Structures are given as C-alpha cells and as structure tokens.
Amino acid sequence: MSQIVMITAIGPRDRPGIVASLTEAVFAVGGNLDDATMTRLHGAFANMLSARLNDDRSLSALKDKLAEVAKRLDLYVTVDLIPDAHEEELPDHQINVYGADRPGIVYEVTKLLSELGVNITDLDTRLAGEPGKGIYVMLLETSGGDWDVVPGRLAEVAAKLGVEVSNREIQSEAL
Amino acid sequence: MAVLPVLLYPDRRLKTVCPAVEDFDSIASVVQDLIDTMDAGPPRTVGIAAPQIGAMVRVAIVHSDRNPKYPGGNGFLTLINPVIVEQEGEQVFREGCLSLPDYTANIRRSAKITVSYYDPSGEPQSVMSEGFESVVLQHEIDHLDGLLFLDRVVDVKTDLFRRRQQ
Numbered sequence: 001m002s003q004i005v006m007i008t009a010i011g012p013r014d015r016p017g018i019v020a021s022l023t024e025a026v027f028a029v030g031g032n033l034d035d036a037t038m039t040r041l042h043g044a045f046a047n048m049l050s051a052r053l054n055d056d057r058s059l060s061a062l063k064d065k066l067a068e069v070a071k072r073l074d075l076y077v078t079v080d081l082i083p084d085a086h087e088e089e090l091p092d093h094q095i096n097v098y099g100a101d102r103p104g105i106v107y108e109v110t111k112l113l114s115e116l117g118v119n120i121t122d123l124d125t126r127l128a129g130e131p132g133k134g135i136y137v138m139l140l141e142t143s144g145g146d147w148d149v150v151p152g153r154l155a156e157v158a159a160k161l162g163v164e165v166s167n168r169e170i171q172s173e174a175l
Numbered sequence: 176m177a178v179l180p181v182l183l184y185p186d187r188r189l190k191t192v193c194p195a196v197e198d199f200d201s202i203a204s205v206v207q208d209l210i211d212t213m214d215a216g217p218p219r220t221v222g223i224a225a226p227q228i229g230a231m232v233r234v235a236i237v238h239s240d241r242n243p244k245y246p247g248g249n250g251f252l253t254l255i256n257p258v259i260v261e262q263e264g265e266q267v268f269r270e271g272c273l274s275l276p277d278y279t280a281n282i283r284r285s286a287k288i289t290v291s292y293y294d295p296s297g298e299p300q301s302v303m304s305e306g307f308e309s310v311v312l313q314h315e316i317d318h319l320d321g322l323l324f325l326d327r328v329v330d331v332k333t334d335l336f337r338r339r340q341q
Contacts, residue, residue: 094329096325124330126331126335126337128338135277137278
C-alpha cells in the first residue's frame with residue numbers, strides 16, 4: 001500500500017547539489033515527489049518535501065539512502081510518514097505585514113489570528129537592512145475566520161507594534 | 176532651492192495620504208526641491224514624490240528618459256494632483272525605491288495608463304503612458320496615497336528580494 005512521507009533536511013551551509021542528492025534518493029526507491037519547498041534561512045539550507053512511496057520496503061530503503069546523503073553533505077534529515085490527506089483548505093485571504101523590525105511581530109499577529117479562528121496556510125518572512133534598522137516583511141495566506149472582524153483587530157495589533165498591515169481577499173476565477 | 180534628504184521607511188510621513196494642492200503659487204519651491212533632490216540622487220533616478228522629501232502635498236516629478244535603458248517617454252513631467260483616469264493591461268517590473276533601499280520586488284501594475292494632472296501653472300494636462308514610464312508614474316502616485324511597493328507584494332518567495340549590500 002502506498003504511503004506519503006515527509007522529508008525535512010537542514011544544513012548549516014547551502015551548496016550546489018543538496019536538492020539533487022535528496023531527490024535522487026526518493027527517485028532511486030521508486031518514490032514520486034509531490035509538494036516541496038526549499039529556501040535559505042539566514043544562509044542555511046532548509047528543505048521540506050513530501051513524496052508518495054510504494055510500500056514499507058521503499059521507506060526503509062529511503063531512510064538508508066538519506067542517512068548516507070545527510071552524512072556526506074552535513075545535513076540534519078528527518079523522514080516521517082504523514083496522513084494521506086485528500087482535501088486541503090484553500091486560502092481565502094492574503095495579509096501583508098511590514099515595518100521596522102522588532103521582536104514579537106510574527107507572534108502578536110499569529111496569536112491574534114489563532115484567537116480569531118483564522119488558519120495560516122502559508123507564511124513567509126524577510127528581514128533586510130542594517131542590524132538595528134532592518135525592515136521586516138511578512139506575508140501570510142489564511143483560510144477561515146470572520147472577515148467582518150479580522151481587519152479591525154489586525155489594525156489594532158499593527159498600531160500596537162508600529163507596523164503596516166493590509167489584507168485582500170484571494171479570488172480565483174475560472175477564465 | 177535645496178537638495179533635501181530622502182525620507183526612509185519607517186518614517187510615518189511615507190504612510191500618509193497627502194492632501195491635494197489648492198494654492199499653486201505655494202508649490203514652486205517644492206517642485207524645485209524635488210528636481211534638485213532627484214538631480215543629486217543616483218544617476219538613474221527617474222522620479223520622486225513630494226512626501227519622500229517631507230512635503231505633504233500631491234506633487235511628484237517623473238523623467239523616465241533619464242534611464243538610458245528606457246527611452247521614449249514623455250520627457251520631464253511635473254505632476255500636481257495626478258489621477259489615473261484610464262488603465263489597461265498589466266505588466267510586472269522589478270521595482271526599487273529611494274525610501275526602501277534594502278529591497279526590490281516584482282510588482283504587477285497596469286501596462287498602459289492615462290493620467291490627468293495639473294502643471295505648475297495650474298493648467299489641466301493629460302498624458303498617456305506605457306511600459307517603464309507608466310510603472311514610474313504609478314509608483315510615484317502610490318507615494319501620494321501613502322503606499323509603498325511592499326503594500327503590493329504578492330509572494331515573498333518569488334517576488335521580494337534583498338538588495339545587495341552596496
């Protein structure tokens with residue numbers, strides 16, 4: 001029976017060939033990649049990917065191959081089975097937040113969203129600028145929540161943090 | 176008149192909606208300050224809006240031909256109380272901003288616009304613009320509404336970039 005596996009790989013230093021080595025391991029055991037995201041966080045390599053495997057034997061072989069990759073490329077790798085979810089909540093709103101960097105921007109905004117029953121489906125942030133003068137940018141995609149209430153409460157948190165916040169509905173049209 | 180420092184975000188004036196100019200005699204010095212400040216800036220600076228030098232009025236200057244990569248604009252434009260009255264199509268351009276020096280971003284804007292505005296003598300004018308110049312016009316008019324390009328970023332992963340350290 002096929003199963004879905006989640007692989008995370010983190011390394012202190014980005015270098016050519018990491019993604020190729022990780023995906024080669026999946027390919028070699030007959031797995032098929034589905035969602036994947038890779039980025040650099042403060043120069044470190046960070047990768048998450050999910051793949052469909054054919055059977056338990058593939059999982060065991062994959063773990064062996066990834067252990068070898070981790071050792072060779074100085075990575076911390078985890079491999080876990082995850083439920084085969086067929087339905088995903090689609091995001092219905094995008095929220096842009098930016099401002100002078102300070103501790104607590106992500107925490108305060110996401111705590112509020114949690115309290116309002118808004119689920120975060122995607123979150124990305126960037127920090128640029130000289131130390132102490134950085135501008136922090138965060139974009140979120142969310143689903144659910146009462147959007148008659150959310151914008152006003154977000155504005156209150158933004159005012160408290162001294163940051164800008166805007167939101168827009170994500171609309172998809174079949175064209 | 177004067178080369179003025181360009182305000183940097185998070186200066187609150189960059190997030191403020193500017194009121195319309197009513198007394199055209201009062202803005203000659205603002206226009207000259209904008210010209211002097213643009214001339215003193217990086218050589219390919221092609222536009223600047225009054226709030227970027229702390230003048231909270233709906234005035235901007237645009238001269239896209241200063242960037243030799245994008246000839247064919249409408250020359251030097253002094254825009255007072257500009258309004259985009261027609262727009263069509265869309266384009267994506269990698270934008271930077273004097274007031275946000277650490278970022279650039281791919282921003283989606285209208286491809287072709289018509290802007291109504293007043294010239295410094297108070298005469299109504301209209302200009303049709305497309306391509307690079309229309310991006311500059313939309314960027315500067317955004318400044319008059321307290322909008323920065325970070326308000327228009329759609330995807331951090333694919334559209335927002337840290338500028339290389341100088």
